[in-house]
Amino acid sequence: METNRAFPLNAYFDENHVNAATVERYGGGHINETYLVTLPDGKYILQKLNTYVFKHPEDVMDNMVKICDFLHNCVAARGGDVHRELLNVVYTKDGRHSVVTEDGGFWRMTEFIDHTKTYDVIETPEMFEECAVAFGSFQNELANFPAATLKETIPDFHNTPDRYRQFEEAVAENKADRLSSVAEEIAFVQAHRPVCNKLMDLLHAGDLPLRVTHNDTKLSNILYDTQTNKPVCVIDLDTTMPGLVAYDFGDAIRGGAGTAAEDEKDIEKVGVNFDLFDAFTKGFLSTVGGSLTELEKDTLPDGAILMTLECGIRFLTDYLNGDVYFRTAYPEHNLVRAHNMFKMVTEMEANRDKLDAIIRKYK
Ligand code: ADP
Ligand code: GN1
Ligand code: MG
Numbered sequence: 001m002e003t004n005r006a007f008p009l010n011a012y013f014d015e016n017h018v019n020a021a022t023v024e025r026y027g028g029g030h031i032n033e034t035y036l037v038t039l040p041d042g043k044y045i046l047q048k049l050n051t052y053v054f055k056h057p058e059d060v061m062d063n064m065v066k067i068c069d070f071l072h073n074c075v076a077a078r079g080g081d082v083h084r085e086l087l088n089v090v091y092t093k094d095g096r097h098s099v100v101t102e103d104g105g106f107w108r109m110t111e112f113i114d115h116t117k118t119y120d121v122i123e124t125p126e127m128f129e130e131c132a133v134a135f136g137s138f139q140n141e142l143a144n145f146p147a148a149t150l151k152e153t154i155p156d157f158h159n160t161p162d163r164y165r166q167f168e169e170a171v172a173e174n175k176a177d178r179l180s181s182v183a184e185e186i187a188f189v190q191a192h193r194p195v196c197n198k199l200m201d202l203l204h205a206g207d208l209p210l211r212v213t214h215n216d217t218k219l220s221n222i223l224y225d226t227q228t229n230k231p232v233c234v235i236d237l238d239t240t241m242p243g244l245v246a247y248d249f250g251d252a253i254r255g256g257a258g259t260a261a262e263d264e265k266d267i268e269k270v271g272v273n274f275d276l277f278d279a280f281t282k283g284f285l286s287t288v289g290g291s292l293t294e295l296e297k298d299t300l301p302d303g304a305i306l307m308t309l310e311c312g313i314r315f316l317t318d319y320l321n322g323d324v325y326f327r328t329a330y331p332e333h334n335l336v337r338a339h340n341m342f343k344m345v346t347e348m349e350a351n352r353d354k355l356d357a358i359i360r361k362y363k
Contacts (some may be wrong), residue, residue, distance in 0.1 A: 007035065007046060008099040008107050011092040028120070028220060029236065030326045036112060043112035044090055048105050049098075049238075053325060057106040059151035060238050061097045064108075065089055066149060067142070067237050074141045084113055085233055116223035116232050120261045125279035127229060128256055132280040134231035135217050135248055136287025142212040142240075143291065150212070150241045157215055157239055158247045160196040160310045164189070167317045176322035182335065185316055188342050192309055198302055199246055207295055213243035218255035245296050246303025249284055253277060253304040254311055258344055263337050270340045272347045277304070278358050285362040297363045301355035305348050312341030 009018045017039055026036040026045065033048040049057045064087070071086040082088070089097055090109040099107045122128045156162040167189055171179065179186075202208045214221070214234065221236040255262065257276040260269040281300070289297065315338035318325045328334055348355060 129283035132283025170320035215239040217252040250303030250307030
């Protein structure tokens, strides 16, 4: 339990409420600091945004407010529960979407969505198919969102060639003096350099359209109802901005179709579960398939390989830089994560025919 004086609760509540509040660390995200605030009459999620990652956190919140307002209308129009099926920003007493504290901390609050949980490893293909429907529906609902009003919260977020450039920079700088221990991993990434360009080349050639995508479709960014085990809400809208559909498909496969957790230490347990790949494809294409071009559908497996490779490159880069981006629990954490991503890439590449056949089955 943390002392609530360390948090900007005064900006949101009167003195009595502040005194009655308890605050505890919550959730397992790699980026922001997340806390559960409990008051006698309600629960809230308070988050300190990671300003190393989000250089302009006010842009993140401006986007979030616009997206949540838009989703509010969608959920209300279909008769859904507007306090459960979307994130609701809690405003300060003077009507602001965020608080900047004296030490420069950037904070936001949302309503806590109770009786939900997240998963690090999915339990059944059915649950993963439903996850796909949830992410697909999120994309469908935002199809009419005015994309030009969104700010780019992390420039070049899924620009894989640029991620490769940052990796090369990290190798050259060797800031954490870890280079000598990762020769094999570096060779793996270098051998995959040509793969990094595929989707960006198609985008730049005008062959793939930009849509409003979530861009961080990992399993723990879906809240599942603890009673029904069905997805309730898509969360973590910090990177929702224009992107390729293959990013959302691919990142979800990366984070959910594995046979083990992202940071499983026993590499033997790490691999791709093709039944889960099948289930996600089924749910996703049944939801967004009607609005996708043939090429978008055909390049979904490229997205799965690319997002997994990109994430592995990002973990390895962060390891080389001394763990400055992702939250880590021990020194080799990012390296373990990178290994696991590269093993999944290898397995998907070796089974490309199988992945293509699954896409054909549902397209
Ligand atoms: P990060 O960018 O660090 O991943 P998230 O916004 O995804 O931050 O939040 C981290 C975790 O906190 C989520 O995985 C989820 O478990 C929990 N969480 C976040 N917002 C809510 C909410 N409004 N209601 C319930 N749980 C939430
Ligand atoms: C981060 O924020 P979180 O924990 O949901 C990261 C994703 C990575 C993921 C890997 C803003 O997601 O891009 O794929 O970790 N988010 C950001 O687990 O960088
Ligand atoms: Mg998250």
